[in-house]
Amino acid sequence: MPDVTERWGQDAAGSVAEPYDVVLWNDPVTLMEVVVRVLKKVFGYETEKAERLMLTAHQRGRAVVWTGERDRAVRYCLELGTNGLHSTVARAG
Numbered sequence: 001m002p003d004v005t006e007r008w009g010q011d012a013a014g015s016v017a018e019p020y021d022v023v024l025w026n027d028p029v030t031l032m033e034v035v036v037r038v039l040k041k042v043f044g045y046e047t048e049k050a051e052r053l054m055l056t057a058h059q060r061g062r063a064v065v066w067t068g069e070r071d072r073a074v075r076y077c078l079e080l081g082t083n084g085l086h087s088t089v090a091r092a093g
Contacts (some may be wrong), residue, residue, distance in 0.1 A: 019092040022066040024057045027086055032058065036054040038083040039065060042076060067092050 027035070032054055039050035043066060056063035065087070066076055073089045080087040 017069055019067050020070045020075045021064045021090050021091070021092045022073050023088045023090055024053065024063045024065045024080065025086045025088070026057045026061045030084060034084060038080065038085055042079050042083065064092075 011068065024039075025037075035054040035057070036050045039045050039053055040047065043050075045053070053063045053065050057065075065080075066073065069087070077087045077089045
């Protein structure tokens with residue numbers, strides 16, 4: 001399982017909010033190099049981490065590429081889609 005950059009966010013009241021995953025789905029059409037480039041651009045990941053996440057999605061069909069607060073997860077998901085990658089947001093766990 002990939003390491004998580006953020007595990008929990010806080011809501012306005014300051015309590016721990018339920019975490020959400022950004023799930024990257026395998027794409028047999030998009031070049032692996034493009035997936036790595038997008039992960040680096042969107043999340044600021046180092047090449048090694050982006051490659052590991054890309055390979056996880058390629059080999060297992062999906063990879064959790066980020067975990068944290070829901071609004072930010074949705075923004076990341078939309079940004080991945082804008083860059084041609086298929087992703088979804090799901091409750092973590």
